[in-house]
Amino acid sequence: MRSWNDPAPAGAPPMTDSADPVEGADRLAAARAAAVEHGVGHYARHIFLCIGPDCCTPEEGQAAWSALKSACSKLNKRPGAPPIYRTKVGCLRICTDGPTAVVYPEGTWYAGLDPEGLQQVIDQDLADGVAVEPLVIGRNPLPRESRADAPGSGT
Numbered sequence: 776m777r778s779w780n781d782p783a784p785a786g787a788p789p790m791t792d793s794a795d796p797v798e799g800a801d802r803l804a805a806a807r808a809a810a811v812e813h814g815v816g817h818y819a820r821h822i823f824l825c826i827g828p829d830c831c832t833p834e835e836g837q838a839a840w841s842a843l844k845s846a847c848s849k850l851n852k853r854p855g856a857p858p859i860y861r862t863k864v865g866c867l868r869i870c871t872d873g874p875t876a877v878v879y880p881e882g883t884w885y886a887g888l889d890p891e892g893l894q895q896v897i898d899q900d901l902a903d904g905v906a907v908e909p910l911v912i913g914r915n916p917l918p919r920e921s922r923a924d925a926p927g928s929g930t
């Protein structure tokens with residue numbers, strides 16, 4: 776199996792294909808099992824939190840991540856609450872006034888998530904689906920329909 780660090784020979788298949796179909800199927804089966812284990816397929820909300828290093832220091836990012844993990848764990852224990860997934864990322868390409876984050880399905884982008892700001896996003900957006908307007912820096916909901924007619928799509 777080729778790794779991401781190996782140079783791709785001309786005409787090589789995409790990395791998701793294995794030269795050995797059984798090995799490839801086994802790898803995907805393990806990944807699917809991990810997805811099930813992590814509740815993929817049941818989430819109603821997903822927050823991506825940038826933990827720096829350019830929008831905030833790694834220490835600030837790590838502290839925000841710890842707070843977010845703890846908060847999501849509590850929120851996900853609420854009876855009947857829509858499950859929330861959280862993911863830390865290395866950069867959302869805003870790179871200023873962080874930590875930054877984006878919450879789906881609405882696609883609400885945030886910056887300035889100091890401890891108080893992040894708590895507001897947790898209490899208001901993650902818990903109740905209401906954006907924290909003073910911290911919103913953009914909106915980008917992702918529609919399910921085709922974007923072939925979107926500006927810049929080449930059509």
Ligand code: FES
Nearest residue numbers: 829830867869870
């Ligand atoms: S480092 Fe956080 S947005 Fe780029």
